[in-house]
Amino acid sequence: MTRASNASNTQGGPVVLSKEGLPEWLDPVVRAVETVQPLQLSRFLPPENGAGRQSAVLILFGEGERGPELLLMERASSLRSHAGQPSFPGGALDPEDGDPKADGPLRAALREAEEETGLDPSGVQLFGVLPRLYIPVSGFVVTPVLGWWREPSPVGVVDPNETARVFTVPVADLTDPGNRATTVHPSGHRGPAFLVESALVWGFTAGIIDRLFHYAGWERPWDREKQVPLDWRS
Numbered sequence: 637m638t639r640a641s642n643a644s645n646t647q648g649g650p651v652v653l654s655k656e657g658l659p660e661w662l663d664p665v666v667r668a669v670e671t672v673q674p675l676q677l678s679r680f681l682p683p684e685n686g687a688g689r690q691s692a693v694l695i696l697f698g699e700g701e702r703g704p705e706l707l708l709m710e711r712a713s714s715l716r717s718h719a720g721q722p723s724f725p726g727g728a729l730d731p732e733d734g735d736p737k738a739d740g741p742l743r744a745a746l747r748e749a750e751e752e753t754g755l756d757p758s759g760v761q762l763f764g765v766l767p768r769l770y771i772p773v774s775g776f777v778v779t780p781v782l783g784w785w786r787e788p789s790p791v792g793v794v795d796p797n798e799t800a801r802v803f804t805v806p807v808a809d810l811t812d813p814g815n816r817a818t819t820v821h822p823s824g825h826r827g828p829a830f831l832v833e834s835a836l837v838w839g840f841t842a843g844i845i846d847r848l849f850h851y852a853g854w855e856r857p858w859d860r861e862k863q864v865p866l867d868w869r870s
Contacts, residue, residue: 651742655763658784660698660761666670666729668851669764669782677847678777680770687772688777692741692816693726694749694842695757696760697807698785705808707753707791710800710835720800728776741765753802754794759823766848768794771840780844805832807854810845819866820866830862836864 653668674681682688696707713720727748734740742765746757766780793799809815809832819829819838828846829838837845849855 639667651739651746651762653742653762653764656758657786657843658761658845659699660762661746664669664782664852665697665782665848666856668848669766672766674767674769676851677767678769678843680769680772682768682777688775690727690736690740690779691727692745692748692779693724693774693841694745694760694781694843694853695724695766695782695848696749696755696785697783698788698804698829700804700806702806704811705752705773705804706807707755707785707802707804708833708835708837708841709802712796712798712800721836721841723839724780724839725752725755726778727752734846736779745779745781745783752794752799754789755791756789757788758783759789760768761786764778766844769840769844773775778840802831805830805837807849809851811854812857813856817862818860819864819865821866831864836866838866 658666698705698707698752707725708722708727710722711720725748726745727734729740729744733744733747749755750757760783762781762783764782766782766788768777768779770777793802796829810830814832817829817831820826827838828842829836830842830845853866
């Protein structure tokens with residue numbers, strides 16, 4: 637199969653992973669996904685006691701006018717958590733998504749992406765899953781699901797109460813050293829950040845992009861002493 641899903645899959649059929657027919661430029665990402673270890677991505681791993689709310693995000697690679705790109709969205713400023721923060725589409729697993737240890741995260745990633753961006757899941761080929769990670773501040777156990785936007789579809793804000801905007805970012809901009817920086821959270825935590833598309837991508841999303849690109853061999857040397865405040869636009 638060259639498709640990981642179709643419209644019916646998100647309604648109850650099996651959702652599968654497939655590497656068949658992927659563009660060659662995704663090969664380094666595929667290798668990274670197959671070999672990366674949890675602690676190479678984050679020091680925050682799911683609690684051993686099974687605590688945490690299961691969730692999934694969709695890391696969707698497409699190809700635009702400027703080459704490979706990633707799909708991101710910006711949370712609405714009115715939200716109580718992660719307000720105004722760029723992120724991958726995603727959210728908590730629903731009971732109808734199925735087994736969290738099977739294809740539940742795959743189904744949830746596609747469902748949430750469709751609900752948040754209007755993405756047509758039938759055009760997405762899922763090809764990999766990263767190790768589950770933990771976000772202590774929210775208690776979410778997150779499964780990053782990777783996909784290839786084989787047949788692009790129109791995307792945009794579906795619910796303005798949830799999403800401020802939906803946009804794509806060229807990989808070339810994300811790997812440009814001039815767009816890299818370090819953020820320092822009020823808690824003192826330091827993390828990678830990207831200044832792209834009039835947005836500051838930081839936190840969990842930036843951490844995943846940073847590590848994924850590093851292990852894919854796409855990272856270029858950048859100034860880690862360059863700091864950007866979280867309120868850089870105010």
